[in-house]
Structures are given as C-alpha cells and as structure tokens.
Amino acid sequence: MNSNQQSKVPMHAVEVSSDPGALQGARRATEDAPGSAPPSIPPGSDSEVVPRARRRTFTNADKRRILQAADLCTLPGEVGALMRREGVYSSSLSTWRRQREAADLAALAPQKRGPKVDAAARIDALQIAQLTRERDKLRVELDKAQLVIEVQKKVMALLDLLAVTDKRGNT
Template sequence: MTTTTQPKASMHILKTSADPLVSQGARRATEETSGSAAPTTQPGADTEVVPRARRRQFSNADKRRILDAADRCTQPGEIGALLRREGVYSSSLSTWRRQREAADLAALAPQKRGPKPDPAAAEARQIAQLMRENERLKSQLDKAHLVIEVQKKVAALLGSPIDNTHDKS
C-alpha cells in the first residue's frame, strides 16, 4: 500500500511547486500533451501565414534585353528556348514588341515647343473672357431697354400706346 501513496504524494508536490520548469519536465516525462511543448520550427519560417503569389514584373531594361535577344534568334526553337530560360510567355513578348513600336513612334512624333500651358491659367483666362462677354451683353441689354422705353413714350405722345404686357421689368 505504500507504493500507491508514494506517487500521489510526489505528484502533489510537483503540482504545488513554485518552479514551473519542474512541473513541465515531470509532465513531459509522464505524458505527451499537445500544449505541453512548443513545436520546433525554423526561426525564419512562419507556418501559419501562407505566402501570397506575386506577379513577376520586368523592368524596361529587362524587356528591352529580352526583345533584343529574341530579335537575334534565327534558328527554329531558339525563341522557345529563350522564353523558357527567361520565364516569359510568347504573349508577353508580342505585347512588349507593340509597346516598343509605340514608344519609338512617340519619340519620333513632333513635339510642341515652348512651355506647356498651365490648366489653371487656361481656366482663369476662360473665366475672365466669359465675364467680359457677360458685361458686354448686359450693356447691350441696357441700351435695348432704353430704346424700348423711348419708343413707348413716342407712341404715347402720338396717341397709339404700346401694350406693356410683354415688358419684362
């Protein structure tokens, strides 16, 4: 009977011990639990976060280098080997050729000389022009109203008054 009481007493001492390492070691020695020990992983590998796939991006220099190498290919199969070696699709090659031709044409296009117009200044000029036109039209309207008033007075003096229902005072 002493054998059964002895392990209980030692387990009770281990549970109440102030040193957590003693209890951890005893637990590992007696049973395997999932929370008893931290899993061993490499220091740089985080297993919970899956790395996201990123699209390859080629710089303009890389694109030009690959296009030049493709232009130098003369034998059948050389372009395919180049594409496999560089990890590029043939559609990318054709897109880059189109971009290169468009850039060459844009470089040869005539350029306007002088400073580029400022959009804010152009907007301010347009507002000033519209305000001048508005003032001119107001002046013309005032002159037209004056002429109409004179015509009404002349008609009243001659004895045939003009109807005022269309007057917009």
C-alpha cells in the same frame, strides 16, 4: 522553497546517463520510430502564413535585354527556350515589341519648338477664354437692357408731356 512550490518530476526523468552515445542512440531510436512523428498542426489553425501570388514585373532594362535576345534568335525553338528561361509569355514579347515600336516612332516624330506648355497653364487659359466669352455675352445683354430702359424713359417723358398738354387743352 516550499514543498508545495517545487515542481514534481518523476524520478526516472531526473536520472542522467553518463554515456552520451546512449542518449543519442535513444533519440535516434525514437526519431526513427513510426509512432514518434513530430506533432502535426491541426488543419484549422492559422499559424501558417499563406503566400500571396504576386505578378512578376520586368524593368525597362530587362524588357530591352529580353527583346534583344529574342531578336538574335534564328534557329527554330530558340525563342521558346528563351521564354522558358526568362519566364515570359509570347504575349508579353509581342506587347513589348509594340511598345518599343511606338516609343521609336514617338522619338522620331518632330518635336514642337518653343517653350513647353504645362497642363495647369493650359487649363487656366481655357478657363480665362470661357470667362471672357461669358463676360462679352453679358455685356451685350446689359447694353440691350440699358437701351430698353432709355426707350422706356423717353416714352414716359412723352406720356408726361402729353398729359400736361391734355390738361391745358381741356381746361
């Protein structure tokens, strides 16, 4: 190595003590010293990832379990303790109860018999019905137009007949 490329290190930094306790003591002394706080990050830097708040979601099994536990609570304050323990609001409990009742009612409702109609087939059937009505309406209009044309042909034939007889009578 050239002398230009060598790193220049002060002499006192190169010397190593043979006593490891001395180094540890020196580190401890500098760590505890008020002037040797770890370097702080300036407030304007973006090196920290800011956590984004996420809404807590509950699975259906969790909702059923919490509702069952809430239904079993009989003493005053037990439901509040349950809600604090589970991290649930009272509005969530009431919403879940409504959803459970609606699901129970839907399960008890009589089911329509026969094959299930899917949405695409229903849309196709509605479109076919609309096109059929439009076709029938256009057929009625065509029949009227053809009738008018037939009448006009007959009127023309009569006028031609009158014109021929008029020529014979005048001459």
